[in-house]
Amino acid sequence: MIIDSAISIIAVSILSVAILDIWQRLSHRVGGLPPTDWAIVGRWLRASIEQRKLFNHPLQAMPAYPNELLIGWMLHYLVGFFYVVLYVILWKTFGILSPTWADGLIFGVLSVAVPWFFFLPAMGAGIMGRKTPQPGTACLSVLAVHSVFGVAIGLLLRWI
Template sequence: MNTYLELIVFSLAIGTGATIVMDIYAIINKRFFNVPSLDYGLLGRWIGHFKKGLFSHTTIIQAGKIPHERAIGWMTHYLIGITFAFLLLLIWGTGWAYKPTFGPAIAIGLLTTIAPWFMMQPAFGFGIAASKTPNPKQARWRSLKAHTIYGVGLYLAAWVLSRIIS
């Protein structure tokens, strides 16, 4: 297979798989431990306000609702997951997908925590690394755990893919 085509196909498969693992983790946390996860409608609301030139909010919760914000948020969530898988494969090469190792996957998973802490949470009005939330340490810890699970998901998805393509 062409390397560029591999990059795209592998990014789609690994990123989608890793994001599914992250979502399963969120479902387990909510169902068994009553731990809420991000409402992806808020992510969609944030994205929806871009066309109005609004990139940050005093609080995204009070920002005007956007038509189909939940669907936009979920699509964005998966596109972000695919993009970070693409980054992993750009750095370590598509050969990594044939023989995945845990280190690169967990490193990317941990690095993805930068996005919510320094981009999304401030833009949502929650402050850098959730500093303006009622319990910043808890919010940071939850974000770090979720993104670590995403890293585990990158490895697991690549492992499954490697069994299919070998």
């Protein structure tokens, strides 16, 4: 039973993050919204570990690290895994969520706090992307992909 649950969580994690990525690519093709640059995320992680600080890295001016794109993608899927684990804990332990599209949407909308208030500032884009050329678009783009991600988690947990 525990192994089945672990395999299910891993499967839901991979599939829900893949759905997020597909949505982001479609949004880029249809609406011109730039997808996340996972190389810069990998560069941020390496710089954060080496310099022992999370913020204020001149990421655009820094030379590329070897394998930073792979590192960024791995971090992306690892973070997705932790989101799914949190969803399962909120569902199975606390009964706060259930595996439905509606609860998934609520979870996705609430989960946007992490990129708005941690990852965007850590990447140098400011809180809620205020240092980007189009802060409103950046905020809405992150909200959209996290909403899709949350719905995917809710539906996949129901299905798997």
